[in-house]
Amino acid sequence: MTEGDCKFGMPDLWVSNQFAWELYQKCSGQVIVAGMGDVLGIKFEAIEFLFNLYDIDDRDEKRLLFQKIQIIDILRLRSSRNKNATIGNQAKNRPRKK
Numbered sequence: 139m140t141e142g143d144c145k146f147g148m149p150d151l152w153v154s155n156q157f158a159w160e161l162y163q164k165c166s167g168q169v170i171v172a173g174m175g176d177v178l179g180i181k182f183e184a185i186e187f188l189f190n191l192y193d194i195d196d197r198d199e200k201r202l203l204f205q206k207i208q209i210i211d212i213l214r215l216r217s218s219r220n221k222n223a224t225i226g227n228q229a230k231n232r233p234r235k236k
Contacts, residue, residue: 158206161188165207166214177218180211 151159168184169177185207189200 155206158203159210161185161192161203162207162210164188166211177215179215180207 162180165180165184165188168181170179170181172178185204188194189203194200194203
C-alpha cells in the first residue's frame with residue numbers, strides 16, 4: 139500500500155472531490171453496454187440529468203464536475219478490465235462454491 143491509499147487499495151477521496159464522487163455514485167448504474175456485456179462508460183445523459191436535478195447551472199462548475207466524473211469512470215473501467223469483468227461474464231469470474 140502506498141501513501142495516500144486506503145486499506146482497500148483505493149486512493150483517498152479529497153474533500154474537493156466529494157460532490158463529484160456523490161454524483162458519480164448516483165449515475166454509475168447508467169452505463170453503455172457493448173454486445174458481449176462490456177461496459178463502455180457512463181451515459182452522458184445521466185450526468186446532465188443530475189446537473190439539472192441539483193440546479194448546477196454554472197458552465198465552469200459543470201465542466202469541472204463532468205471531468206471529475208469521467209476520471210472516476212475511466213479508473214473504474216480500467217480496474218474492471220484488469221479483472222476481466224463484464225456484465226456478461228461476471229458469473230464466470232466468481233469463485234465456485236465447494
